[in-house]
Amino acid sequence: MCTLGPVAQHKKVEKCSTFVAVCCCRKLITCRCRSALSVCFMGYLPNIREMVANWTGADSDSDQLFFTKVYVDPARRKALNITLDTKCRLFQNLHGALDEVVLKFEDGQVRARNVQYDTLPVILHGNGPTKLQMNYLGNYVPNSWTFESGCTACLENLRSLSSLKESEYPLVVIGIFIQQPTPFVSVFFERLLKLQYPKNRLKLFISNQVTPDVHFSKNSILYLDVKSIRPDEEMGLTSTSALSCSDMCRKDKECDYFFNLDIEVVLKNENTLKILIKQNLPIVAPMITRAGRLWSNFWGALSEDGYYARSEDYVDIVQGRRVGLWNVPYVSSVYLVKASLLQAELKDYQLFTSESLDPDMAFCHNVRNSDSRGVFMYVNNLHTFGRILSTEKYKTEHLHNDLWQIFENPLDWQERYIHENYTRMIKDKLIENPCPDVYWFPVFTDVACNHLVEEMEHFGKWSGGGNMDTRIQGGYENVPTIDIHMNQVNFDKEWQKFLLEFVAPITEKMFPGYYTKFDLAFVVRYKPDEQPFLRPHHDASTFTINIALNQVGTDYQGGGCRFLRYDCSVQAPRKGWALMHPGRLTHYHEGLPTTAGVRYIAVSFVDP
Ligand SMILES: O=C(O)CCC(=O)C(=O)O
Numbered sequence: 001m002c003t004l005g006p007v008a009q010h011k012k013v014e015k016c017s018t019f020v021a022v023c024c025c026r027k028l029i030t031c032r033c034r035s036a037l038s039v040c041f042m043g044y045l046p047n048i049r050e051m052v053a054n055w056t057g058a059d060s061d062s063d064q065l066f067f068t069k070v071y072v073d074p075a076r077r078k079a080l081n082i083t084l085d086t087k088c089r090l091f092q093n094l095h096g097a098l099d100e101v102v103l104k105f106e107d108g109q110v111r112a113r114n115v116q117y118d119t120l121p122v123i124l125h126g127n128g129p130t131k132l133q134m135n136y137l138g139n140y141v142p143n144s145w146t147f148e149s150g151c152t153a154c155l156e157n158l159r160s161l162s163s164l165k166e167s168e169y170p171l172v173v174i175g176i177f178i179q180q181p182t183p184f185v186s187v188f189f190e191r192l193l194k195l196q197y198p199k200n201r202l203k204l205f206i207s208n209q210v211t212p213d214v215h216f217s218k219n220s221i222l223y224l225d226v227k228s229i230r231p232d233e234e235m236g237l238t239s240t241s242a243l244s245c246s247d248m249c250r251k252d253k254e255c256d257y258f259f260n261l262d263i264e265v266v267l268k269n270e271n272t273l274k275i276l277i278k279q280n281l282p283i284v285a286p287m288i289t290r291a292g293r294l295w296s297n298f299w300g301a302l303s304e305d306g307y308y309a310r311s312e313d314y315v316d317i318v319q320g321r322r323v324g325l326w327n328v329p330y331v332s333s334v335y336l337v338k339a340s341l342l343q344a345e346l347k348d349y350q351l352f353t354s355e356s357l358d359p360d361m362a363f364c365h366n367v368r369n370s371d372s373r374g375v376f377m378y379v380n381n382l383h384t385f386g387r388i389l390s391t392e393k394y395k396t397e398h399l400h401n402d403l404w405q406i407f408e409n410p411l412d413w414q415e416r417y418i419h420e421n422y423t424r425m426i427k428d429k430l431i432e433n434p435c436p437d438v439y440w441f442p443v444f445t446d447v448a449c450n451h452l453v454e455e456m457e458h459f460g461k462w463s464g465g466g467n468m469d470t471r472i473q474g475g476y477e478n479v480p481t482i483d484i485h486m487n488q489v490n491f492d493k494e495w496q497k498f499l500l501e502f503v504a505p506i507t508e509k510m511f512p513g514y515y516t517k518f519d520l521a522f523v524v525r526y527k528p529d530e531q532p533f534l535r536p537h538h539d540a541s542t543f544t545i546n547i548a549l550n551q552v553g554t555d556y557q558g559g560g561c562r563f564l565r566y567d568c569s570v571q572a573p574r575k576g577w578a579l580m581h582p583g584r585l586t587h588y589h590e591g592l593p594t595t596a597g598v599r600y601i602a603v604s605f606v607d608p
């Protein structure tokens with residue numbers, strides 16, 4: 001029989017024949033020794049008894065010194081038959097040996113392998129400053145994660161919510177941090193509303209250091225509580241707001257979890273909160289990434305000075321080739337913390353404060369170093385959770401700055417501005433054909449149309465509608481409209497990108513061989529008392545894209561586009577839909593009179 005236990009218990013062990021001395025037992029069996037003999041040892045109980053019989057020291061005295069003295073005495077060494085495990089056949093101390101230890105995956109098993117001696121030690125000891133490597137190895141050894149079975153540890157010790165009534169759900173304080181101008185803020189709050197969790201068990205704490213109004217107030221009554229700090233109410237220090245936010249949970253006796261959620265997080269998975277709670281870990285982050293990049297909200301390892309370092313498995317985890325729960329040294333942007341931690345292990349910590357580190361790094365540093373053992377942080381990539389926005393190049397000089405985000409945050413731009421039926425329309429070839437060689441398809445959402453119109457009205461410098469036009473080559477416009485050119489609001493590059501991404505695929509189907517490079521793009525305004533119609537004309541284009549930016553019947557009466565040769569009109573243009581037609585020769589056309597209200601269209605002349 002064999003038993004495991006701290007050395008201090010050696011005298012109490014009665015019924016075992018073999019004794020392995022280890023001290024604290026966390027995920028792996030660890031022992032506090034520098035040489036293999038000191039406290040990491042294994043032996044038959046009678047020999048061990050004999051070895052420790054002379055021990056008279058206190059528990060706090062150095063057992064290491066005691067055992068070393070036994071070993072260096074040749075007579076005692078011989079009498080006790082002590083052998084050093086110099087080749088790490090049983091014990092692997094990590095301190096000073098990090099490069100010697102690798103993971104060995106084989107036949108559904110993971111072992112630590114010492115490459116220097118080609119041995120497979122069975123006890124790993126994270127002595128000295130090797131705790132993070134110990135955590136890394138512990139993600140795999142012993143068989144927590146294997147290539148064959150995936151993450152076995154992920155199913156252990158779960159917290160079930162399924163039997164709870166809504167009113168019994170854990171109470172979560174969500175700290176929302178707006179630290180820099182960020183695109184798609186209103187979308188963030190719309191998405192938060194869709195989070196699958198009883199709203200009357202959620203308290204929001206919004207620390208808004210930038211945007212004056214986040215279009216949120218109308219929904220605030222749905223939540224159990226909403227508090228917000230405005231820029232003028234605090235010193236502008238992230239650490240202050242993060243602290244007061246986590247404090248809100250720490251001091252709230254009802255609070256069960258603190259959920260940190262930065263405004264740039266795009267949480268696509270509506271079950272995120274439930275999934276994280278179910279995982280039942282002290283601190284757990286859903287893995288989010290930046291679309292198409294290796295950036296993520298966790299670090300797999302730390303450099304010596306405490307900054308990012310790439311762990312061996314980082315790329316595999318970020319790209320989803322290894323999925324599971326990973327004990328990591330740093331998480332940020334979105335993570336869930338048990339309130340009991342804030343109230344106990346972390347209670348004495350100014351969590352987000354450090355002399356030299358930014359608040360996120362300070363938080364992780366304090367968590368890792370809290371009390372003698374540290375608290376583990378995990379990242380979960382068992383599910384797809386979402387992504388993070390790029391905020392670095394976000395400019396705020398326009399009314400609807402998000403329109404300019406097509407390069408920086410293309411996915412979010414598409415979700416916000418491209419018609420929900422666009423992809424299906426392309427796939428199922430649902431392009432309509434109202435007149436000969438005139439194609440009609442959905443492309444913009446209502447929001448895109450509204451933003452574009454509002455942006456142009458906000459800019460306000462509509463052309464006078466005269467023939468003289470210094471904005472165009474030649475300075476003369478034969479058939480002038482009242483309009484604003486895209487380049488007048490610095491939107492031409494973005495517009496070109498939009499045409500390339502979303503219109504060119506259709507052009508290539510309908511008019512093969514033509515590439516979509518526009519020459520001129522502008523928003524036209526028709527009003528009964530300003531310019532109600534456009535007389536028959538050819539466009540200065542090979543083909544033209546004409547997108548309706550508002551709705552006939554609701555926003556205006558009349559309007560539409562008529563192709564004279566075919567006597568065919570599109571008289572009920574649909575908001576967000578584009579017309580694509582040849583610009584000249586066969587498609588001589590006119591803009592029909594707007595009889596009431598205001599009609600807006602976005603026109604692009606494409607002349608490849
Ligand atoms: O009003 C319309 O839909 C036609 C607009 C047009 O032909 C143009 O702007 O060139």
Ligand SMILES: [Fe+2]
Nearest residue numbers: 537538539589
């Ligand atoms: Fe035209």
